[in-house]
Amino acid sequence: MITLDALNLPADLIWTDEYRWSPIAQQENITLSGALVIQTMAQQSGRPITLTAGEGYAWTSRSLLDQVRAKANDGGLEMTLTLNDGVARQVVFTGERFTADSVWPVSDPEATQPYVVTLYFREV
8 A cells, every 4th residue: 555644545556766876876977187086976856756657557536536635735744755665754855846637528527536646756
């Protein structure tokens, strides 16, 4: 199960950027003499966590999406995100915060209307 504070998110959301971040930051510079200088330091926070649903999995109901939107609109709110691995991480919404598209577009969606959602977090 995936939880965001007390909200139960779909358990089959995919963490799409899990292996696109390194805990080591590295900067390379060329000095005036032409020498290469590499500076390396451990990053203390900032890991992106993007959770994505798809066309046929991890759909989110409109009522749950409204609760997620309330959290996303509370700028800088730190939340506890617990993924299927059981590890609790402190996160904030980042970037676009989230995107959501109705699975079956209708003019007056009900609370149970399913959506394909992508959630954008950053570990703090």
